[in-house]
Amino acid sequence: MHLAEELPVWFAAQARPLPWRADAxxxxxxxxxIMLQQTRVEAVVGYYHRFLDALPTLxxxxxxxxxxxxxxxxxxGYYNRARNLQKAAQQIEAQHGGVFPRTxxxxxxxxxxxxxxxxxIGSICFDLPTPAVDGNVLRVVTRFEADESNIDRESTKKQIAARLKPLYRPGLCGVMTQSLMExxxxxxxxxxxxxxxxxxxxATCRSADGGWMRLPVRDKKKARRQIEKxxxxLQCGERIAIxxxxxxxxxxxxxxxxxxDVPAAEAPAQAQQAAEALCGTPVTLLGTQRYTHIFTHVEWHMTAYRFACGALPPDCTAATAAELEHVYALPSAFRPFFE
Ligand code: SF4
Incomplete structure (x- = not known):
């Protein structure tokens, strides 16, 4: 590969000034x-600042x-990422004296x-020759080399990591990782x-002539499961049931x-009954709203019914709008019905 010379020069001139690049x-x-897994850079910047303002240290x-x-x-989304962050931080405190491990x-x-x-982390923070092979890197390398290996196979990822490793030179390991990603x-x-x-x-890419259209080679995506919800x-005065x-x-x-979960055709008839059964009082329909939320493997096609109720369901928590804003974690799938 001839990446090792061109990429660091290009990166020094073109890299976006992202906040996590300010130090290593x-x-x-x-x-x-962790935030950038599954989320675009532009969206992550705000979350990143908010997170570090609240939790500035490990x-x-x-x-x-x-x-x-x-x-x-x-x-x-993908909230287990946050839980694992905390577990890892606790493990670093217990096993490494609170200092981030270096190997x-x-x-x-x-x-x-x-x-x-x-x-x-190894390459950017500790200058280790440890290639970080994600979707961006797999796409760049397979196009650059006109490599038709299936990038969804673990063996392909390992082979590409092994081929990149010799390009990681002391003092430039972090730059190599970041420039490939960039x-x-x-x-x-x-x-x-x-x-x-x-x-x-x-000048040296083997797909620049249009061959990139075939690359990278991937498995066919499975169709997502469709669920009607x-x-x-349920609103009682200033409070909403969660x-x-x-x-x-x-x-x-x-x-x-x-x-x-309910087939769409049955929903209107059932919604009022279900709301009254939960609240134990008659309810009044205030409006409806449709929203589809797409997860990795499933799509929720949701119809929300907003009811004014005399009482909220006893097994629910009665939250104010301020609490929904600042205290309770309401996933994006449900947030449009609050907003
Ligand atoms: S020349 Fe085109 S296809 Fe090749 S690595 Fe650059 S952008 Fe990708």
Whole structure:
């Protein structure tokens, strides 16, 4: 590969000034890398500042109440990432005296940290020759080399990491990781045509002639499961009924409005009955709202019914609008019905 010369020069000139690039503090890099899984850079910046304002140190993360942690994560989704951050912070306190470990194996052993994140932290923070191979990097490398291996296979990821490793030179390991990521995010982009005309690798890339259209090779995506849901927004004066989801599965332990799965055609008739059964009093329909929320493997097609009630269900928590804003973690799937 001829990446090692061109990329650092290009990165020095073109890198976006992202807040987690201001220093190579492992706590900062770690939080940003976990947030960036499944979420776009532009969206992460605000969450990143909010999180670090509230939890500026690893010790603060280890000690924070789970409810506050989940509230800080609200909107980012995949809440187990936040729980694993805390578990890892507690493990660092217990096993490493509160100091972020410096070897790949020790970093990799922390909860929620896979080979990609361990490679990123190791190279960016500790100048280790540990390539971080994510979707961006796989796309850049397979296009650059016209490699038709399936990037959804673990063996492909391992082979590409092994091929990149010799390019990680002392003093430039972090730059190598970040420049590959940056090129994949900004130039050799995932959706639509890559910007080969401004790519530092164009002269030697084996796909710049249009071959990129076939690459990377991936498994066919499975169709998402479709679920119709009825959501009950039960309002009594200033308070709204919420309840905690069960401790396992999708959105575990987060808050929600009462809801149930139901075929769309049956929902209007059932919603009023269900609301009255929950509240134990007659209810008045105030309005309805549709919203579809897309998770990785499932789509929720939700119809919300807003009812004025004489009393709220006894097994629910009565929250004010201010509490829904500042205290309870209400996932993005339900937030449109509050807003
Ligand atoms: S030249 Fe084009 S296809 Fe090749 S790495 Fe650069 S952007 Fe991607």
């Amino acid at each position: 503090d492992p706590y900062h890099v770690w939080i940003s890398e 010790h603060a993360l280890a000690a924070v109440e789970e409810e506050q942690l989940l509230k800080l994560w609200e909107g980012l 790949y194996d020790e970093i990799r052993a922390l909860p929620g940290i896979g080979p990609y994140t361990a490679g990123a 090129l994949g995010a900004c130039v050799c982009v995932p959706n639509g045509a890559p910007h080969c005309e401004r790519c530092p690798l164009a 009825t959501v009950l927004v 309840r905690k989801r069960k401790g396992t599965g999708l959105l575990a332990n987060l808050w929600e409005f009462p809801n149930y």
